[in-house]
Amino acid sequence: MGFSSEVINRGNSIQFLDLDRSVILTNNAAPDSVRDRVPLSPPCSLFSGRGEWRDCCCAPLIVGNTQVLRVVACVLFLLTCLLFTPLSAAEPPAVTRLTRDGRFKQRPVWSPDGKSLLFSQHTGDNKIMILQWTGENVPVQQLMSAVKLPQLDAIWSADGKWLAWTKVEQTPGQGNLDLWVSLADGSEPHLIAGNTAGLSHEEWASWSPDGKRLVFTSTFEKNQELYVVDVSGENRQRLTNDPAFDVHPHWSPDGKKIVFATSRWGDFELAVLDLATSTVTRLTTSRGLDDYPVWSPDGTQIAFTSNRDGNFEIYLIQADGSDPRNITQQPGSDNFPGWSPDGKVIFVSNRDNRFDLYQTTVPLSKPAF
Amino acid sequence: MLRWGRIRTLDCQGRSRRAFLHAGSLAALGLSLPDALRMRATAADSSPPRSMILLWLWGGPSHIDTFDMKPQAPQEFRGPYRPVATNVPGIEVCELFPRLARCADKYAIVRSLHHDTNDHGIGGTVGLTSSTAGGASLGGIVLPGQLKPTHGAIVSRLRGFRPDIPSFITLGGNLTQGRRPIRGEGGGSLGSLYDPFRMDYEVDVGVKIPDLDLIPGLNSATLNSRQDLLAAMEQLPQRLDQSPSVQRLDQFYQQAFSLLTSGKARKFFDLDQESPAVQNAYGHFRFGQCCLMARRLVESGVPFVQVNWSSTVEPVEDGGEGGWDMHDRNFSIMQDRHAWMLDQSVSALLNDLDQRGMLEQTIVMAVGEFGRTPRINPKAGRDHWEHCYSGLVAGGGLKCGQVVGASDALGERPAARPMHPGDLAMTLYGQLGIGTTQLTGVGLAPPGEVIEELL
Known part of the structure; x- marks a missing residue:
């Protein structure tokens, strides 16, 4: 060696x-x-x-x-x-720790008004639930506590009125995850993407900026691909068709592109799908896994997770894939990045030996336009 | 009833020359050469008896995504992960295991395990007893033959009872598939006396002792903190006297409960006795802290500790406890949770045992009931695959820093040195001082052939 x-x-x-x-x-x-x-x-x-x-x-x-x-x-x-x-x-930006319970978390997402934070957490009895955080000294609340089945990965619509989230429909089963939409308080839930004919997983939704459609991943037609669907649940349309995995899509703030992770070039790399031309452009070429991309509020940058330096860190790149920057730089695992409306980066990290939410203390992007 | 004398005679870990001579005479009557060689080595060794920690990866991890990667295979087989070099030239593991890559000199990878069933229940019985006999399928069909004892029960039987601590402890609940308990976790033909004493650990709760639930008014829900546990232990003697439930418990459990009231036992179970650095190294999640508990138990003289990754095979997203049965979303779960948990906890255990000078005397094995299909299914998952899978063994005088056996180009079948779980069991029994003589002495047949490459 x-x-x-x-x-x-x-x-x-x-x-x-x-x-x-x-x-x-x-x-x-x-x-x-x-x-x-x-x-x-x-x-x-x-x-x-x-x-x-x-x-x-x-x-x-x-x-x-x-x-x-x-x-x-x-x-x-x-x-x-x-x-x-x-x-x-260079020195990574300072961060603040938002939670201290230490349980495993995933996909933190800020409400558009920046007042509330949703994330999925694995509870002590090995379930996944969606929790709502509204301040460091305020107890987190479970969203949709009446739903006993596992729920995960909620995300707000751009106007903050709606949520999309994933629910496990059949337990124990083998992966029957469906996509649901509800009002922001979890009420009036309705199924928008599921598979009643068999087992498949519809998950990891992202709203179009106008709130009319969602992009998500599904194995409905075999293999994991990107799809879009109207918020009514109608007009489901397949966006990608590749033998590799296409996962974790996120809609750009201008509504024109979707960034996602794909294994079509070997390991997971980031790519952008231009919705007008249906062309896929590769954004990263690192050795290692690049995953969980999220557009910054102003659409100029993308935050993502990468293990290109050996452990999982949060990176930023420009929208064209240039100028990769490691903004975490610590030996623990940093994953599931997101952005606050004012441009701070939030993520899950075990840097203090437990899994909690951390956020940069300064904005790394301009606010949404 | 406990037959101390007989058990001591059978226990070749007495390591006396007399024991060797005894074995030698039996060899002339038909003992295998490896048995005799091992007995000789054992007799010449004055070190304390070895212990074993079995890390049971319930649900069946993919061999392709862990310790037997196939980067040259087509995309639908190899998946999105790449192999990384380890600190042993020529050995590679999955890139999701950076810590295990740094300590590959401390373990051996067995890449050609196989058996004949793709049912979790029966596969579990095979993995834990080396036989399908008495195993129950998902549909509830019980296979013919008397259920064999599991590894820990055999060790417990041949090491014998100790008054101060159980010989076989399982960290985790009963293993299930489809919410139906599997068979083969206990004493089997040796009797329930050799069933495991069960404990568990839960983040934010601490040590859990399910058998305490048998005492009225005392259950795991009341054990909300270390202080609660200690308080419960303080009250145990009185409760033991008063509880009719406890009166019905057999001698094994009474011994175990007695154990819980001793100050020494409290130290075993109290992870706060470990420095924060050590606790952090193992990871603050259930399996990691159970690995730390296993080290403490072995350090305290428990000869066999089994750590169950989960009780259910299903991942959390399927309503389970986070098992390895990833028919779908295999890669998300591997990447986000299972891989780093396994990487952190197992590497911490091996390094900790090594730094404490315990690795030579402690066998560690990490394996599931089978592997997963080399070909990725349409749900981004992998299904059951019993035809070829991998296991990891370490310590206990085993020859580490090597790969034993090989799979074919796609990881579908053994390409060299096919090995049955019984072969692995027989090899590890040997390192524990249990050979054909000891097994037949308690009415058990050798489960397989010794894997000489590991010795």
Whole structure:
């Protein structure tokens, strides 16, 4: 196993990627035989006072042969490096912890007015329920507590009046998940996508900005594909048709595109479906899993989960897939990103050894237009 | 009644030369060579008897998505995950297991397990007893033959009772499929005396002891905290005297209840005795903390601890407790929950045992009742697959840092060294000092052939 010089500085530890990016070993966790083989980049020989200038990391920019020129060139080079260092190597944004019960959670979504938060939580008796959070010192409430079957992954319509969510229809069964819509308080539920003829799962809905349709995934016609359906439950239409998995769609704020994760190129990568042309454009090409994409409120960025550096972190990319930035950078697992209406990123993390909701303290996107 | 003397005689973990000579004489009467070799090694070893932790992955994990990846297979087989290198050159595991990748030198992967049933109930009976005899299918049909004892019961029978602690503890409830209990979790032909003593752990609740439910007024719902548990234990002696239910309990359970009243036992069950760093390393979810409990129990002298991943095969989305039976949404569940839970808890257990110098004396096995179909089904899931699957074994003097057996290009059938769960059981029994002699001595046939590559 060889190691590249790709070194990720992660606070107090350093991680090394092997040549095919297939494993990450921290300097503390790596066995001696591996640590010994890690070719750490030597410190700048100019500043360390060792070696010749040709050994210096900034040797390519050194044009003179005097000590002064060497020092100036070296400083300029380092400043240049700092200037163009991507955010992934910079300090991640500060976060605040919103919950403290530690139970496993998924898919936190803010209400459009930013006053209420829904997420799915695994309860102590191994059920999934949808909970509503309205403040750090306010007890969370179960939404639709009268429904005894497992429910998960609720999401608000853009006007905040409606919810779409998934309910497990048959238990114990083998995956009969259906998509329901209700008023925001959970009342007046009605089925909009299900399969009465057999087992399939309709799940992970996202509203169109005008609130008239939803995109979701289904195995109704075999394989996991993207579909859209009217909020009335009519006009179900298949959007993708590929032998791979197409999962976790999210509708863009302008209503023109849908970002989703797909395994059509091997592992999970992000792609965008242009609804006008039905063309699919690949957004990411990382080795590792890229999943759970969510548009920022202003539509210029996409937050997603990736294990491209070895564990699951929250990344941001521009809408065209450029400029990936790791905004979490910690050894725990960060997953299920979402956006607050004012542009903060919320996610689930076990960074404090339990699973809770965290949110950046500063907006990383402009508010919705 | 407890037959201490006989049990001690049968227990070759006494590790005396006399025991070896005894075994040698039996070898001349038909003992297998591996038995004799193992007895000799055991006799020369003055270390304490080995224990075993069985991590029972109920529902059947996919071998393709865990320890036997097929990156060259067509998309409909290989799935979306890639293999990653481990700290042992040449061994790869799924990318969802970064921690296990860093400690592959501490375990061996067996990639060619197989048997003949794709029913959870019967598969569970095979995995836990090495035989289909007496197993019950989903439809309730009981197969012919007398139900065999499970691994823990055999160890319990041959190690014998201890007055201070049960010999066989299962962390988790009764295993079920379709809400019907399976058969093969207990003493079987050895009798209910060798059934497991059951405990469990629940996040935010702590240790749960289902048998306490038998005492009027005391049930798991009242045990809301560690303080409640300790308070309940304080009251147990009085309750034991007064409760008619308890009076009906057999000697095994009375012993177990007595155990719960001792200060020593409280220490076993109190995970707060562990540092936060250790608790965190195992993960604050049920299976992780049960793995920590298993280590504490083994450390305290329990020879066999079984940790059930769940009681039901079904995932939470199917109304179950989060089992591995992922006929649909296999990849979402793997990625979001099961993979990292298994990765964190098993790697923490192995590293913890190693750092405490316990790994050599503790066998760890992680396996389910079967694997899952190499070909992905139309529901983004994988179905039952008994023809070829993987297991992970570690510690206990086993030769680790290796892969034993191999599956074919698609992971459908063993390509080399097919092995039955009984072969694996016989191998691990041997490391526990249980050979053909001991098994036949209690009326049991050897369940399989020793896998020499693991020794």
